[in-house]
Amino acid sequence: MTDGPQAGVIEAPLVKPKVGREDWVMRAGLAVIGVYLLVAVVFPLYTILSKSFQDERGTFIGLDNYAEYFATPALFYSINNSLTVSVISMVITVGLAFGYAYGLTRSCMPGKGVFKAIALIPILAPSLLPAISLRYLFGAQGMIKGLLMGETIYGPIGIVIGEVFWTFPHALLIIFTALSLSDARLYEAAEALGASKLRTFFTVTLPGAKYGLISACFVVFTLVITDFGVPKVIGGGYNVLAVDIYKQVVGQRNFQMGAVVGLVLLAPALLAFIADRMIQGKQVALLSARAVPYEPRPDRRFDLAMLAFCGTVAFIIIGILAVAQFAALVKFWPYNLSLVLDSYQFDLMDGGSWGAFWNSLKMAAWTAVIGTAVIFTGAYLVEKSKGFEHGRGLIQLMCMIPLAVPGIVLGLAYIFFFNALGNPLGFIYHTLIILVLCTITHFYTVSHLTATTALKQMDAEFEAVSSSLKVPFYRTFVRVTVPVCMPAILDISIYLFVNAMTTVSAVIFLYSADTQLASVAVLNMDDAGDTAPAAAMGMMIVYTSATVRLLHFLLTRGIARRTQAWRKR
């Protein structure tokens, strides 16, 4: 009962003593995913990270770059600073996201759908928007700068606020998935045994969500430590590793040193992978074939408390966005606060903005459709196939790497690999395809973890029963696994979509004349000093993504009614 997935692995050979046709199909599937990850992740990264052992002419020079880099005193400040802001952001974000997800899954507070929608807003917004908001709120002319009590927003405080805002939805997505698949029988048992609510929380809820919580911690930590967008715009002189890469690569065009820092940043991903391997053995499949989904019962005081908590978080999220919308309407901050609609005349801004907008929409749609199919199928094969341990471990590792790769490094890696003379895939360079591929890779890990979290909570008995009934695994996959995991699948698709709408750091190196993107246009408008139009265009992206999100919500409800009916008793 308590030894989880291995049970399935050990039992399976009893049912099917030899490697059958099905296993070969599964292994072929694994091989396809493996090749995909090699081409999309490993080969490109190798082309850039290998530069850390070369001089600018490409001659192998061993560890000289490392020696030079580690002889730079600024590095130690950066490592220290990076760890500080990453740990603080991680603790705050995961704490808030857990409380929020707990309210969404364990209380009967009203407006859950709205709250879930609001929580995802930060990933709908290009990172420039919170930066503008923070400046308008806490900058030298800020509306509520008094709250900082003389401290400056341009430093660690600004970085942490910005990062918490940005990573909150990522953490929520994973924790929500972990909390929403739970077995009501455990709670009934706890209640029957007279366990207090607190005790139930620590003995049932937390252990069940453990895998999700730990995943969320690593995701947030790694996202923060590899992000250069927030520290670049709001970090002032507070140096972090990802900004060091920006300085080396974009500021000084020194790819070798950029690669050195890039390799240093892979460390957290490796740690995450090792930890994942260690925890995996202990994870209990919560949703056994006999499970009964948990349904919260009304409890006035508890529901009100959760409502207050979620309401506060939601208010802050909306508040930050509202300031960005205000920024889009102000004539000239802070000297002329009259509200005008001038900023919405995108046709007067640099041309092609609307074209860029359509490109973004197209790119996001492809990313969502192809990305979800590839990532979920991949996660399924890794989780549910039998044997082939090393291969699966390797694929799992490849799925973890993209999280630890800063966008700049990924974007340049794609240039080096796909633009290399003689690469048979060279034809995708400068097309929409490479933007889609790069974006799927960029957001692969969180999507993969979401899929894995959902899959881990499904009992291996489903597969065991199917195979004993001689039902091929792909039929089980299509008729049981996919419908059961439909909420997670839809979450992944919307996650990919909205991120594709706002992503900048990697695709900025890859777009071409016919594939300009709205998110890049926003950055360039701000770069040209047009803060208000940049905010206006940024908010257009938010509203578009929010509309898609709303359609998605309605669709999810329809699908949920058809595929999730079994959750009710």
Place this chain on the structure above:
Amino acid sequence: MRTNLLTRLTAALAVGVFALGVGGGGAVAKTDLLVYTSIEADELAKFKNAFEKDYPDINIKWVRDSTGIMGAKLLAEKDNPRADIVWGMAATVLLQLIPYDYFQAYAPKGVEKLNPLYVDPKNNPPLWVGQRAYVAAVCYNTIEGKKNNLPIPKTWKDLTKPVYKGHVIMPNPGSSGTAYLDVSSWIQMWGEEDAFKFMDALHKNISRYTHSGSKPCKLAAAGEIPIGVSFAYRVVKSRAAGAPLVLITPEEGLGWEVEAMAIVRNTKNLAAARALADWTISRKSMELHAPGYAEVALPGIPNPVKDFPDVGGKMIKNDFAWAGANKARIVKKWTARYDAKSEPRKKK
């Protein structure tokens, strides 16, 4: 039934995506010329329209981004260059690419009429030809300056006076080409030792260093800081938008950078690329290049922006080869002195 649902869902999404895709297309028998550039986004349309009016059978396709991003992209593509021509790019970036045989020599029509400072001095025919120069400048926010009782600075050295403590922002030369322009000009004017003494004093007054070269004046325009060290074009633009800014060109002298053009070695559209190269230094093009910039390559074209200070006499004798060759060393020295101490400084 569930299979059906899934299939239908996928099909619906696919159809939607396809429908979005149909919007594009529409081929015309024109030569598409892929131009990599860092020209300001709001200038692209005027250049494209004017050029295509003169050459209706050529269609300019821009890939535009900041100098840092485009420079990194160009360098990353060095083994298999994709652009036909690079235009409006800092000459220092082009100089970094030349050792990789990135460009092919071409003398555009009329190159002999240009100020020789704007033409590649090392090769004939030249590998690169400049169109205009931008200069370092200081911007001063009159409202915030008054609030803090700050006199308007007239010289670089003025900025080191204690009265400006915490009121000046400049870019970080580790991330910004504009910042390196300032640092290298101070060194070229005063010698390395005195220049670093000046920067030691300036560092005491700096509120923080930004990563983008245009940011200091944008921050000054938004009242975040009274004084920003940046370049002139930005000040002109922000003022037009209503910012209470004064443009200051310090008396000691100004660092400057050439914005130049170069034809890529493996272009398949050589004739069109050469046509554009010719056009960029035509009188008409020079007039389009002039507004807001210090100087254009063709002598005798005035800056149409009213009360734009006459900076011609202040531009230092800038040795680009020296600046490029010493960049890594100087940036490293700068970083060790000022950036290593970048842990949060408590505001008094």
